[in-house]
Amino acid sequence: MIIHEIETASREEVEQLQLMRLQETINRVYKKVSFYKKKFDELGVNPEDVSSIRDLIKLPFTLKKDLREHYPFGFFAVNQSEVIRIHASSGTSGKPTVVGYTKKDIKNWSELVARAISIAGGKAGEILHNAYGYGLFTGGLGLHYGGEELGMATVPVSGGNTDRQITLIEDFKPTVICCTPSYLLNIAERMVKQGKDPKRTSLKYAILGAEPWSEEMRRTIEKIFDLKACDIYGLSEVMGPGVSMECHEAQDGLHVAEDHFLVEVIDPNSLLPVPDGEDGELVFTSLTKEAFPIIRYRSGDIGSINRTKCKCGRTTIRMSRVKGRIDDMLIVRGVNVFPSEIEHFLLTIEEIEPHYQLHLFKKGSLQQIELQVEVTEEIFSEIHGDMNHGKINKLKKEIQNLIKNQCLVHVDVNILQPKSVPRSEGKAVRIVNHNESIKI
Incomplete structure (x- = not known):
């Protein structure tokens, strides 16, 4: 079900909207974020120099280490009083990366995730079982707000306590489950141990992400549960889950929310763009974020992009499923x-x-x-x-x-x-x- 006009817009319409929002974002970070003003000045780039989407390559990259060096709030582009929520990464390899959201950011994010859930097959009036972890990790609350925005009864189970997960799936009869693919396998294994058949649940769709997983893993999960398993992508530095979503009709790449994000693929060594369809490092620029706008963020994730129209009818750029991380x-x-x-x-x-x-x-x-x-x-x-x-x-x-x-x-x-x-x-x-x- 297509719920937003941007999903079927022409390339010209998409790029006009993206350029307008990119220019607004660049002006915002140049005025509000000292890191970006310094980087722009070092490169001799002014916000006025960006008159086309193609000018994006003139702008500096942002690295995870840059965010950690400006911990905790050095990348915020609004006054502290405007920030209504803060998330952070795990920080297992150093200081966590901290991101903030204004009230409008939360509204945009909720609408994005609602769109993503719809792309994966979710419908208003049904029940969504959310087994992503709640807390500083963006997955749990991201899917929660998106489910509610779409009009689904959202069950905030969070991760863990697998026996309880199974009981709630049996009793509440959700049509959609959200979690990591490895945890869904864990749930299936526990069900079989209890003498239950995962195929007999009410689940029709699984929204799986937060870790790379293969096509063979997808086929394994779909066979065990008799459902459609779709990949969701996001990262806290860019927004959280909902940056892109695989459609249940084609399951052939993840539709990028292009009204909110620009995606590039670069060679991680030369830092130059690679042709469509060729693997490289995914790079993201936010277009609508107020509290924490980000320019050309090097995700460390390996993938490619495809600009052809999907058989589901959507015209948005599609990402491949993430092949892995550079550091993995x-x-x-x-x-x-x-x-x-x-x-x-x-x-x-x-x-x-x-x-x-x-x-x-x-x-x-x-x-x-x-x-x-x-x-x-x-x-x-x-x-x-x-x-x-x-x-x-x-x-x-x-x-x-x-x-x-x-x-x-x-x-x-x-x-x-x-x-x-x-x-x-x-x-x-x-x-x-x-x-x-x-x-x-």
């Missing part, structure tokens, strides 16, 4: 590989469960990767729990050869008993680095 990329003897690429091929093997971790070790000067996966309950029963069984050794070689042939890297394979890989109630931990000096 493994460099193994000169070969670059993302965990999601390994996942894609790994999940084609029926004898293993869709739960895995990559453990990184250093032996001498060489990096080694150990892939930890679980055998299915059926296979475990068939071999009577003997993890030294010849069938396990054969499966190890099969997995090792598959990854070597398809991803061009050697991994040591450790096949574990069922339920051995840690489960996630939020973002899955795919990489465990046992030596921080290893380059990833």
Whole structure:
């Protein structure tokens, strides 16, 4: 269901609106944010120099480290009295990145997420089960306000307490569930353990995000639950969830909310734009944010863009699903590989469960990767729990050869008993680095 005229606007109409809002944003940050005034002046760029969308490349990039260096409120473009909400990243690798919202920002964000939920199949009058975490993380409240804005009865379950999640899904009968893909698998596994069939729930659509996931993971989830699984994208520095959303009709790229964001794809080394369809680093510029406008923010996420019309009828630019993050990329003897690429091929093997971790070790000067996966309950029963069984050794070689042939890297394979890989109630931990000096 298309609920906003921008979703079917012509390219000329979109760019006219974007240019007007870009010019307003540039003037705002030049006057209100000292970081941007200094950067603009260093580059010899004035707000008046931007007379076309193509002039965006004249503007400076913004990095996560810039936000941390101006912690907590150095990027705010309004008086403190106008800020009605503050979110922040986890800050696991240093100071958290802090973002603020005015009342208008919250209204815009709610409408954006409502649009995203609609694109994924949600409808007014239905029930939305929100299992994203609430708190400083933008996922929980972002989907919550969006669900209410769309007119859905929104259940603020948050993450964790999986048994309660299952009870509420059974009793409230939601049509939409929102969470990370790894946590939805966790819910399914728990249901099966309780003797319940995930296919028999009321769920029709899943809005999944906050971590890269492969097409094979999508197919696994859809088969287990008999629903449509769609990818949602957002990051707190740009707004939160709702920056782009995959439609349930085509499931072929995420429709960017172009009336609120400009998206670019650059080569992370040369910093130059790459052609449409080519992978690179996603870069975002906000067009309507008041409290925390941001210019050319380097997301660290790898993807591409597509300007062709989608079969759902929408004309907005589509992002590919995120392939991985620059800082998650493994460099193994000169070969670059993302965990999601390994996942894609790994999940084609029926004898293993869709739960895995990559453990990184250093032996001498060489990096080694150990892939930890679980055998299915059926296979475990068939071999009577003997993890030294010849069938396990054969499966190890099969997995090792598959990854070597398809991803061009050697991994040591450790096949574990069922339920051995840690489960996630939020973002899955795919990489465990046992030596921080290893380059990833």
